[in-house]
Amino acid sequence: MWEPEGKRQVESALGDLKPEEILFEFEEPLTFVCSDSDGQKLLAHSLCDGDGFNRYLVVVTSVRILDDLKAGRIDLVGALKQPRCWLVDFVENWAIKNLWIISFDKIPKAMIPKSGVMLLPDLQPLFRVRWSYLKRSSR
Amino acid sequence: MSSPLRSENYPDWYVENCPPADALNVEGTIYRFVESFPTIANDFLSYHEMGQRPNGKPCERCGLSVFHSIDDIRNSLRHLLKAYPGKQYGDKIVRRELSVSDGKTKQTGKHGHHTWWAYKGVTRHELFEFVEQLPNH
Numbered sequence: 001m002w003e004p005e006g007k008r009q010v011e012s013a014l015g016d017l018k019p020e021e022i023l024f025e026f027e028e029p030l031t032f033v034c035s036d037s038d039g040q041k042l043l044a045h046s047l048c049d050g051d052g053f054n055r056y057l058v059v060v061t062s063v064r065i066l067d068d069l070k071a072g073r074i075d076l077v078g079a080l081k082q083p084r085c086w087l088v089d090f091v092e093n094w095a096i097k098n099l100w101i102i103s104f105d106k107i108p109k110a111m112i113p114k115s116g117v118m119l120l121p122d123l124q125p126l127f128r129v130r131w132s133y134l135k136r137s138s139r
Numbered sequence: 140m141s142s143p144l145r146s147e148n149y150p151d152w153y154v155e156n157c158p159p160a161d162a163l164n165v166e167g168t169i170y171r172f173v174e175s176f177p178t179i180a181n182d183f184l185s186y187h188e189m190g191q192r193p194n195g196k197p198c199e200r201c202g203l204s205v206f207h208s209i210d211d212i213r214n215s216l217r218h219l220l221k222a223y224p225g226k227q228y229g230d231k232i233v234r235r236e237l238s239v240s241d242g243k244t245k246q247t248g249k250h251g252h253h254t255w256w257a258y259k260g261v262t263r264h265e266l267f268e269f270v271e272q273l274p275n276h
Binding site: 092 | 193194195
């Protein structure tokens with residue numbers, strides 16, 4: 001299991017991070033919304049499995065980001081790349097085994113979904129076309 | 140000691156009330172994704188047996204994830220490999236014919252995801268044929 005470069009925090013630093021809204025699951029909740037002890041919404045995304053625990057990336061989020069993610073207006077990495085990130089190792093009943101505060105850039109790229117990968121299999125990335133390009137093309 | 144609610148047909152390590160009463164004997168093709176082909180027993184251990192996925196549902200952790208449609212498993216696996224690249228889902232799809240003597244299945248997720256609870260004595264990894272390997276993402 002990879003050793004995070006982030007700063008370790010006490011397991012209870014964020015409070016209870018049990019899923020409040022599951023956004024995608026397969027055999028277990030893989031992407032879900034939870035809240036810290038101050039009520040700040042957090043988005044949790046499963047990264048990898050250890051021996052008896054699962055490691056999740058947990059980031060600060062907002063209602064707007066969540067709405068955009070669920071509607072397919074932004075991709076997963078767009079929702080996950082946030083200035084405040086943690087790594088959380090969960091064991092049974094969502095008890096927290098390890099917690100690190102970490103910079104998004106310190107997470108191995110092989111663990112992060114690539115650009116254009118959406119929350120759900122049936123969502124397609126939204127391609128945006130610049131207005132200036134459209135005007136030029138129509139001349 | 141086994142629970143009176145658990146069928147004698149199932150391994151004694153299944154949790155209580157597992158499989159659920161509405162799981163069905165199904166005859167037909169099941170598909171599963173695995174890391175290795177030829178199939179090996181390790182790819183057919185339940186998360187309960189391996190002590191993994193600690194926050195999965197207890198009864199589903201006793202069974203194995205399967206699909207009844209090739210399109211459903213392709214779509215699900217493609218998404219899992221892209222959205223959760225560190226989870227090491229197997230990228231090979233295999234299939235076998237299931238008979239009523241092999242156990243029961245039930246749909247336990249979206250996109251055609253089912254769980255197969257094999258009867259005691261069924262060698263879970265046998266009789267699977269290779270279907271395809273999905274490209275790396």
